[in-house]
Amino acid sequence: MDQREIIQKAVKGKFKGHQTLNAKVPLRYPAALERQYKGITDAYMRIVNQVASEHLPKIKEAAAAEKASAPRADGINDLMATIQSVFSVMGEDLEKRLDEFNIYAKLKELSELTTKLSIRQWKRVVSETLGLDIFDDYYSGQFYQEMLDYWVSQNVGLIKTIPQSTLGEMREIVYEGYRNGRTTTAILKEIQRTYSVNKKHARLIARDQMAKLNADLTKRQQTDAGVEEYKWSDSRDGRVRPRHKHLNGKTFRWDDPPVVDTKTGRRAHPGEDYQCRCVALPVFNISTLNIPANPKK
Numbered sequence: 106m107d108q109r110e111i112i113q114k115a116v117k118g119k120f121k122g123h124q125t126l127n128a129k130v131p132l133r134y135p136a137a138l139e140r141q142y143k144g145i146t147d148a149y150m151r152i153v154n155q156v157a158s159e160h161l162p163k164i165k166e167a168a169a170a171e172k173a174s175a176p177r178a179d180g181i182n183d184l185m186a187t188i189q190s191v192f193s194v195m196g197e198d199l200e201k202r203l204d205e206f207n208i209y210a211k212l213k214e215l216s217e218l219t220t221k222l223s224i225r226q227w228k229r230v231v232s233e234t235l236g237l238d239i240f241d242d243y244y245s246g247q248f249y250q251e252m253l254d255y256w257v258s259q260n261v262g263l264i265k266t267i268p269q270s271t272l273g274e275m276r277e278i279v280y281e282g283y284r285n286g287r288t289t290t291a292i293l294k295e296i297q298r299t300y301s302v303n304k305k306h307a308r309l310i311a312r313d314q315m316a317k318l319n320a321d322l323t324k325r326q327q328t329d330a331g332v333e334e335y336k337w338s339d340s341r342d343g344r345v346r347p348r349h350k351h352l353n354g355k356t357f358r359w360d361d362p363p364v365v366d367t368k369t370g371r372r373a374h375p376g377e378d379y380q381c382r383c384v385a386l387p388v389f390n391i392s393t394l395n396i397p398a399n400p401k402k
């Protein structure tokens with residue numbers, strides 16, 4: 106008997122003559138880790154705000170001096186030159202502090218925590234449902250490495266450019282603002298608004314990407330263990346969209362995701378759709394089961 110047959114024989118009784126068996130305990134969306142990711146993007150974005158609040162007074166002073174002095178033909182040009190040079194220093198300062206923050210290391214650590222939680226939940230489902238203990242070190246090493254490396258580099262790419270582009274937007278606001286004779290108060294207000302919009306954008310990426318990582322981990326561990334089908338499970342919070350509510354409780358195949366957008370016909374597994382917090386509960390099938398485990402004694 107090979108490993109697969111040993112396992113199938115060991116769990117046969119759990120299926121009580123049926124072909125399939127549903128998970129006996131739920132899988133949960135990693136909401137706490139999503140919050141942790143948002144904490145990282147918030148902290149990353151705060152660096153822009155810090156740099157701005159430290160350097161902008163120089164421009165404010167130059168603008169006030171320009172206003173107080175007798176009208177000179179080149180007064181406004183002096184101010185424009187000050188803006189350019191202050192923002193150029195800010196850009197360098199920002200780059201230095203962003204490097205020190207090391208977003209790569211923080212996201213790598215987060216991806217590892219997410220993997221650990223996902224494995225813990227999966228092991229529990231297998232243990233409670235099938236009475237099997239998955240090999241302790243089965244998922245350590247190379248199993249997820251490529252997937253996690255890809256996720257981290259993708260995420261660094263998505264987040265990394267936001268602070269500098271926010272600073273670029275701020276520079277435009279300041280430059281155009283003073284050129285068009287707007288007040289310093291109005292300009293600063295506009296800067297804060299841009300900051301908020303970009304901070305929110307970074308948070309949306311965090312939310313979306315945590316769901317995607319969780320979805321990828323789930324799919325990888327289930328399909329590897331011979332699970333071909335899952336039950337769609339929505340997050341049951343108030344934000345579940347109608348289509349996902351409709352899919353809730355229904356069974357789908359990992360090789361044939363359901364339509365999540367009836368207008369476009371777009372298909373996705375739980376967590377793969379934009380901002381989706383649904384999860385896939387494994388449906389075990391006695392004929393395809395291939396759990397990397399020892400039967401319990």
Ligand SMILES: [Zn+2]
Nearest residue numbers: 349381382383
């Ligand atoms: Zn959903």
